Amino acid sequence: MASSHASPSSCPEPAAPAAPGGPDGKGGSRPNAAFRQLRGARSPAEFAAAVRRAAREIGEQVSCDARYIGRVESGEIRCPNYAYERVFRHMFPGREPEDMGFVPREVVRGRGARARDGGGEDGPRTGSRAGQRSGNRTEQPKESDVLRRAFMTGGTAAAVAAASLGAAVPAVSAPRGPRRAGEAEASAVEQAVRRIRLLDDRHGADGLYRRATRPLRLAYELLDADTRRRSVADRLQSGAGELALSVGWLAHDSGRFADARSHYAEALATARVAGDAALEAHAFCNAAFLARDAGRPREAVRAAQAAQGAAKGLASPRLLSLLALREAGGWAGLGDRAACEAALLRARTLFGRGPGDADPEWMSFFGEAELEGLEAQCRSALGDWARAAGHARRAVGLQDPHFARNIALFTAQLAGDLARGGEPEAAAAAGERTLDLLAEVRSARIRMMLAATARLLGRHGGEPPVAAFLERHAEERKNLG
Structure with a gap:
């Protein structure tokens, strides 16, 4: 889910690094x-x-x-601490700190003891708990601590806040x-x-699902709480339903179809009780997607059509477009080419x-890349391998770097379509790229797609590029256990 914050349409040239002395008085600062x-x-102030x-x-x-923004722009802060770095990466997807004019952390801090405190040059001066509690921790890959703190445990409604915000606060006890x-x-x-959506976009569902179920349980406990205002009660109903869908999607993408079906049904029931048409459309949308993946294409068509019925009054053509694609996926699974084309x-x-303005927040992933990717899946189900590969290739090329999981998904789709279309070497190359992406993305669904491609390429194992991919894929599967 990409940030909604505006950013320039083209990536600016990074500013030259500041002079080695920087702001400590031993050399000049260069404006960023x-x-x-x-x-x-x-x-x-607006930017802050x-x-x-x-x-x-x-x-x-x-x-x-x-003042902080002024210090960055003046070059006084040459490298943000880890908390700020994560925020800036979220605001400007695809840009590295160097693209934003910052100096590499090892240049600013050195590789000794100072590099082990987990902060950047501005670390002690921010209000980020992440920057204040790093102590003597060794540097971790980017966002690893976000993943660790994504869903904390706790026993009350207050712990839901801690879990969702990832705040470094102890769980509180209460009746x-x-x-x-x-x-x-x-x-x-x-x-x-x-x-959840942010973490899934960047890392995939595996490893997140179990941690996400506790905030979901706590959210549903909140529905039994005393609320003084109807607006709060409505937000809790909608929020709990959306959380059930997000957790259901984590189950779906990690191959836990029965769990996903249960979560989606829970969200649909919440929508019906609350009379929330937007939540109902979302629940049916996810149910259609799950039905297609579970091999129940007729159910996928019915669920997608029900979603379109719920969404008719929502004034969102983009939502209706996605729901039509869900319906097309069901028709493709049934082999009904005419209905799929329509x-x-x-x-x-x-x-x-x-x-x-009426487009739901959860649809931030749905752009031209997703449109191409979903059509690629339909074409593949209909056996149109060349057309499917063309759409998958466009999906990969158009995808925002923020959506790392979807880049991996559509690259795996491309590999499979090329393999089925009789282009083993090109398929192996796409498979290699998918394996590269899976170093950062954890998705059982994508791994299953890649395994199917590897099986298809088995008879071409005598070709060196294919053999290299098959060997690497086998090693990766062995390492995963």
Whole structure:
């Protein structure tokens, strides 16, 4: 789920590194022109507010203000601490710190004891708990601590907030069941949903599912809490339903179809009780996708059509476009080419009407890349391997780097379509790229797709590129156990 914050359409040239002395008085600071360009027309205070909003979206806490932005742009802060780095990566997907004008951490801090404290040059001066508690921790791969802190344990409604925000606070104890819920609890549930989506986009579902079930249970406990305002009760209902769908998707993508079906049904029931048409459309959308993947194409068609019925009054052509694609996937699974083609045409027509204010937040992944990728899946199910490969190739090329999981998914799709279409060497190359991507993405679904491709390429094992891929794939599977 990419950040909604505006950024320049093209990646600016990174500013030259600051002089070695930097802000410590032993040398001059060089202004960070690249970061200033990212701020655009916003004032330092407006940009600082955007940074704080982005931090909340991913569960970080940074006390960013106009002075901090000024220090970055002046070159006084040459390297952000890890908390700020994660926020900036979220705001500007695909850009590395060097692209934003920052100096590599090892240049600023050295490789000795100072590099082991987990912070950047500005670490002690931010409000981020992540930067304050790093102590003597060795540097970890980017975002690893976000993953560790994604879903904490706790026993009350307050712990939902801790879980969703990833705050470094101890779990609190209280009598069973929450007694009262307000704005803070509703916000915590909504934040948990955003957190799951962000982590899934970047890392895939494996390893997240089990940790996500506890916040879900706590969110549903909140539905029994005393709420003074109807608006809060409505937000809790919607948030709990969306959280059930997000957790269900983690189960779906990690191959736990029965668990996913249960979570989706729970979300649908919540939508029906609340009279929430948007949540109902989302629940049926996910149910259609699951049915297709589980080999129940007729159920996929019915669920997609039910979703379209629920979404008719929502004024979102993009949502209707996605639902038409879900229907097309069901028709493709049934081998009904005419119905599939009609649904695909309807999806493209609706997509062409553009985005709108009524588009649901959860649809941030649905752009032209997803449109191409879902059509590739339909073409593949119909046996149109060459056309499927063309759509999959476009999906990979168009995908925002933020959506690492989807890049891996569509690259695996491309590998399979090329293998079925009689292009073993090209398929092996795409398979190799998928394996590279799976170093950062954990998805049982993608691994299953790649395993199917490897089986198809087995008879071409005498060709060196294919043999290299098969050997590497076998080794990766062995390492995974």
